[in-house]
Amino acid sequence: MWVDTMGVLGTLRTNVGKMVEHKHFQMLIIGIILLNGLIIIVETYARGNDLLLIFDQIIVWIFVLEMVLKLFGLGTKRYFSDGWNIFDFSIVVASIAFYATPFVSVLRLIRVLRLIRMIPAIPALRKIIDALMKSIPALTGVLGLCMLIFTIYAIIGTTFFSDVLDYEFFGSFHTSLFTLMQVVTFESWASQVARPIINEVPWAWFYFVSFIIIGALVILNLVVAVILNYLGQEDEEVREEQMERLYKENRELKEDIQEIKQMLLSKK
Structure with a gap:
C-alpha cells in the first residue's frame, strides 16, 4: 500500500x-x-x-x-x-x-x-538579462574608466568655468559631474551649457567636443560591445552543448552498431 x-x-x-x-x-x-x-x-x-x-x-x-x-x-x-x-x-x-x-x-x-x-x-527577455548579469564583472572596468574620465573633466570644468555660469553648472565638483551627465545625454547641452561658456572662453569648444567623443561615443560603444560579447558567448555555449550531445549520441550509436556487428559475427 x-x-x-x-x-x-x-x-x-x-x-x-x-x-x-x-x-x-x-x-x-x-x-x-x-x-x-x-x-x-x-x-x-x-x-x-x-x-x-x-x-x-x-x-x-x-x-x-x-x-x-x-x-x-x-x-x-x-x-x-x-x-x-x-x-x-x-x-x-x-x-x-x-x-x-x-x-x-x-x-x-x-x-x-x-x-x-x-x-x-519569456526566453528572449531572460536571455538578455542573463547576459547583462554575466557582463557585470567586465563592465566594472568600463565603469572605472568612465568614472576617471568624468572626474578629470569635472575638475577641469570646475577650475575654468565656475565663474562663467551659475553655481548649479560648474560651481563645485558635484555640480560639474551633474552637468557632465547632462552633456553626455545631449539634453540641452549646446544651448544651455556649451554656447554660453564658449562665448566667454573660446577654447571651451575643445573641452565639450572631446568629452562628448570620449564619454558619449567611446564609453557607450564599449558598454554595448561587452554586452554583445556576452550575448554571443551564450549562443556559443548553447551550440557547444548541442554539439556535445550530438557527439555523445553518435558515439553511443556507433557502440551499439559495433555490438550488433560482433553478435552477428559470433553467430557465424
Whole structure:
C-alpha cells in the first residue's frame, strides 16, 4: 500500500512537473501577468475600486497556486536552484505578507514588481538579462574608466568655468559631474551649457567636443560591445552543448552498431 502511494505521488509529481514547464502553461502565466499590469494601470485612474481589488486578490492566489505547483512538480532543490524562481518566490511571499498591512506604498511597489516576472517567462527577455548579469564583472572596468574620465573633466570644468555660469553648472565638483551627465545625454547641452561658456572662453569648444567623443561615443560603444560579447558567448555555449550531445549520441550509436556487428559475427 505504501509503495503504491509513493508510486502514485511520483507519477503525479512527474506529470505536474511536465505541466508547469509546458509552453501552454507558460503562456497562461504570461497572460495573467499582463492582466495584472493592466489592472495596475487602470487602478491609477480609479483608485480604491472594489472590483479591481478583487481581481488583484484573485491574481495573487493564482500566483500562489503556480508557486505551489512548481514546488511540488520540480521539487524544492530544483526549484530554488534557479535564481528567477527565487525571485518569483520572494515576490509572491511578499505580496501575501503585505496584503493585509497598512504599508500601502510597499504593497504597490510589490504589485509593480510582479511585472518583472515577465522576464523569466519569456526566453528572449531572460536571455538578455542573463547576459547583462554575466557582463557585470567586465563592465566594472568600463565603469572605472568612465568614472576617471568624468572626474578629470569635472575638475577641469570646475577650475575654468565656475565663474562663467551659475553655481548649479560648474560651481563645485558635484555640480560639474551633474552637468557632465547632462552633456553626455545631449539634453540641452549646446544651448544651455556649451554656447554660453564658449562665448566667454573660446577654447571651451575643445573641452565639450572631446568629452562628448570620449564619454558619449567611446564609453557607450564599449558598454554595448561587452554586452554583445556576452550575448554571443551564450549562443556559443548553447551550440557547444548541442554539439556535445550530438557527439555523445553518435558515439553511443556507433557502440551499439559495433555490438550488433560482433553478435552477428559470433553467430557465424
